[in-house]
Amino acid sequence: MEIQKLYSSIFILETQADYEKIMESLLIGLDTLKTATANFSDENKLGQGGFGPVYKGKLFDGREIAVKRLSSNSGLKTEVMLVAKLLHRNLVKLLGFCLEEEEKLLVYEYLPNGSLDKILFDQGKRLRLGWERRYKIIVGIARGLLYLHEDSQLRIIHRDLKASNILLDEQMNPKISDFGLAKLFGESETQGNTNRIAGTYGYMAPEYAKHGLFSIKSDVYSFGVLVLEIVTGQKNSSFRNLTNLLSHAWLHWNNGTAEELIDPILNDP
Template sequence: MVRSCANIIGQRYSSQPTHRRGSGCEKRLMRLFQPNVCMYRDKRSIKCYNCHTYDHYVDESPKLERMEEEADLVHEENEPTMLAQSNSKKKGGANIKIILPVIISGVLLIGFITSWLCRARKSNNNAEQIEEDVALDVHKNHEEAMELPLFTFSIIAIATANFSNDNKLGEGGFGPVYKGVLEDGQEVAVKRLSRNSSQGLVEFKNEVICISKLQHRNLVKLLGCCIQGDEKLLIYEYMPNKGLDSFIFDNAQSLFLDWTKRFNIIKGIARGLVYLHQDSRLRIIHRDLKASNILLDQDMNPKISDFGIARSFGGNESQGNTERVVGTYGYMSPEYALDGIFSMKSDVFSFGVLVLEIVSGKRNRGFTQQEHGNNLMGHAWNLYNEGRSMDLLDANLAESCHPLEVSRSIEVGLLCVQQNAGDRPNMSSIIMMLEGERPLPQPKQPAYFMESDLFVVNFSGSTNPSINELTITEVGAR
């Protein structure tokens, strides 16, 4: 029996009433949705070919042979179509192999571009986000302690004569500093964050949070702040004598600081550091102690200022580590400059440099002793070993000095700048050393003995990324 396609082979067959069921084909006339022709030579062998037609049931014989031939005809006629379909599939497969990598590459490229645009947008919005965070933190800090007034920009603009150059006191890493007079007649110093500042919003936030609650006679007092649009201002008590550097490094101005005043300044700075390291609510490491950050009031009392890069510790913490070293060349301890490790002993090192500068009237940065090429610390060390420490004293102090206080100050300075942080005394011990008469420990060789050592530290820190990125900011007088 064959399931034939009468309309294709050109002859119709009618079903025989005597046809037996169970031949494997449907007994009624029906449309074949899957194009095929089925034939069998016996009841156990069936062969199928493609066609579109209706089913008819035919007798097994005598037309079986002709039907087989006709079925073969149908098979042969359909072979070109099947071959074309097969070739079409092969071509389609080849096209897919070409198109698919192109599509994948396009998707990856679009993904990369989208990711880059997202990063660019995030970078552009980063400053705005930081600004919002700063504002929130400042206001939160203000709510927790109603001691920090928030000034409007218009009030500060009026107080400084619209930030007139005539009222400009100086400029540092934060930005310009102006003198101002509030409506009640109080004189203030206004630090205005510059858009081109080497410091920024993070330092602004840090300074507000660090010193808003600090109260000590040897710390400059923060009176308030202003955050309005792009303007970020810090308002401090006014220091009429500006920075310590403007006196000790100037031959004419240094005459106004005799030895008694200088020794009091040394002890005042030490007391301020004791408060920061031990007595304040949080342990604070200043990290940028230097002559220009010591302000002098009308009575020449010292006040530590500029807490933009200060770090605070809670609990029993006393040491930190950073990958971004910030500070001032000539004042940084070796462990901080090279390894990013800072602690109270980092401030002690800076204090030691400052003491030697106050005594000698010379800057540590750039000083070179002609005979041996030593820097200020190396020069003081050699004079100490030779028993000639008094030769380090500023010539303008010869008549007003007290030799015992001078020699003890130099020894304390050398103890503070020792190479190993563990060998340096803490600030409480330093005050007792300055005010006492007991013999002092023998200091060891300073960390930076020659001026070239400072350049080596600067070079290695700034060019070797495996150590640290050394970012040094030299902030001018306030």
């Protein structure tokens, strides 16, 4: 089967029994998820991503979950195969998946503080993000990215690192989420090429946006944009007179006024 070959090529499982055991442990019934989310009610809807809506739910054992309901044209295999084996405190944890009645559902741990963008770009909520907390978030994202690039079983390029794909737990620790566009590299591979440019403009490295070339460097570029947003409290796309936040930052850097980029909230006593 295609999925067996994919799984084996990614994680090099020793036996077919290993594969079946892991996949069986991740399966969650559709009825269970309908009950947990009140049949995917609007009241439980957490948000809408590029691949479909996300709902909050509660399992019979009391665990709170986030259920991503993928659109019909979205692939589920890649995200399941990748995230199932990724164990790091700064990566969102996959709890299971469901493929029933044409539904494609991914089940993740629920993170109560939601995505970083909902706090960082809200004038009132941003007050919760002092410098120490922002620094902790930056370091956590960097650690998660380093794990994907260097320390996981295979090198993984996320390709869509942005504020809305950083989730925050109870202690505001960051967790990288949404691996729907992620790509695998072998140990000897350093870059890839695609004719299908997918991701979020403003976070894309120029060589990827223009020519479809992606690598660890393109993830690092996205991380740099994200760091600028965290430090300034402004979206990369929020500037009208300048191209983006990067142009704004470069102008200040050349003028020797880089300190003026810092979010004014961070200067308050």
